[in-house]
Amino acid sequence: MRSLKKDERVRIGVTLNGRKVAAEAEPRMLLSDFLRHALGATGTHVGCEHGICGACTVLIDGVATRSCLTLAVQVEGREVKTVESLAGANGALNPLQQAFRDNHALQCGFCTPGILMSFTDYLARNPHPSEAEIRDVLNGHLCRCTGYAGIVKAVKQVAKG
Ligand code: FES
Ligand code: FES
8 A cells, every 4th residue: 555645635535414525635634624624514513622522523324423533534435424414405403403492402502513413323223212311422522501401301302202
């Protein structure tokens, strides 16, 4: 395999929110930066940049993943979904997003995209979680605003439905 020269850029092709896209990046570029700066998917937020806060969570092949702990080159040929994938074509909120709105589960909204993506993955695997299970998922996310009660209520609303 050919080794890359310093600062050499590589072309990365990915299916982003159902659409095939490609852009160049240095091999050391984080997926979070690739999404935001190369592909314009700025709904993915960046907080801590070292895997603690969960704000940068996206789905890679359906699995919730910290995009700040993933290199852009690792998603070559794979499917990535960001928060932009959730609303309908006409901008209608999906049930999880609507539940967040209904239950005041966000204030500044900085943590929200990552939490929505984590629960998108989790609810697909466990559609009727207990409150303890919901809180366990939330262990992986920091919110400075809401105190989490609204978020738990929102997920419970969807889990019941
Ligand atoms: S920005 Fe990735 S976990 Fe905080
Ligand atoms: S809504 Fe502000 S950080 Fe969570």
